[in-house]
Amino acid sequence: MSTLLACDGLSMRFGGLVALNQLSLSVNEGEILGLIGPNGSGKTTFFNVITGIYQASEGRVDYRGQDLARMSAQEIYRAGVTRTFQRSRLCLPLSIFDNLMIGNHRRLDHSLWFNLIRRGAFQAQFEGQYAAAQALVRTFSQSLSVRLFEPAASVNMIDRRRIEICRALISQPTLLLLDEPSAGMTHEETRELMDDILIVREHMPGLAIIIIEHEMNVIERITERCIVLNYGQKICEGPYARVAADREVQEAYLGTE
């Protein structure tokens, strides 16, 4: 398997606080990688740095020959890296379809000329995108796929998460970053959501996924490899069973000697 993303010596400091400390890790093409660690260990900060929300204090993030640490959030999105957020970031009054199109702007023509004058082409683009959005949502939920013109506020938590995942997928990324997708879900909903992620894997076998998750049964079930962070440093790496048995990992989680 070839490496898709590799970061080297990546640090992120907020004043005196070191949220990422000389972090080096890699993700292979098509791999599902779990990123775990106690609260405040730097997991979300890692996503924020590799998606251009924060500018790394030092280090490189190689992705297909480009250094993501030197690129803007827009450039990183256009390069094929998309994400969901730990706290839901849907525009609730907008329709589900409009929320999905927010994630699709690299594949839409936004010019005034196109939108005002070329009405036929605009209509064709709209219909094509609607069909694509509906097909994508249908892979997760048939009932949700026929509600695309309803406001996002009208659906329950698990469907909101599905919309957020679809918004990250609609631009056909190469690397998908999921920040605690099961946060706020019941066990049953978490299981459904994990089935959804396995569906994504089936439909898009080339897509690499990094998933941050506190639910260890989720990590065990869907990841091929895990990386554990503690105080912004990588303390362990390997298949879930090996990582879960590691003494330093257990101490980091339990805070015991």
Ligand SMILES: Nc1ncnc2c1ncn2[C@@H]1O[C@H](COP(=O)(O)OP(=O)(O)OP(=O)(O)O)[C@@H](O)[C@H]1O
């Ligand atoms: N914008 C910021 N300004 C200052 N400190 C920050 C900022 N973002 C994160 N931090 C700090 O960096 C550290 C890592 O935070 P981060 O959100 O990455 O942790 P996390 O591993 O995602 O935790 P959780 O599991 O609770 O989501 C924390 O101490 C946090 O307070």
Ligand SMILES: [Mg+2]
């Ligand atoms: Mg976090």
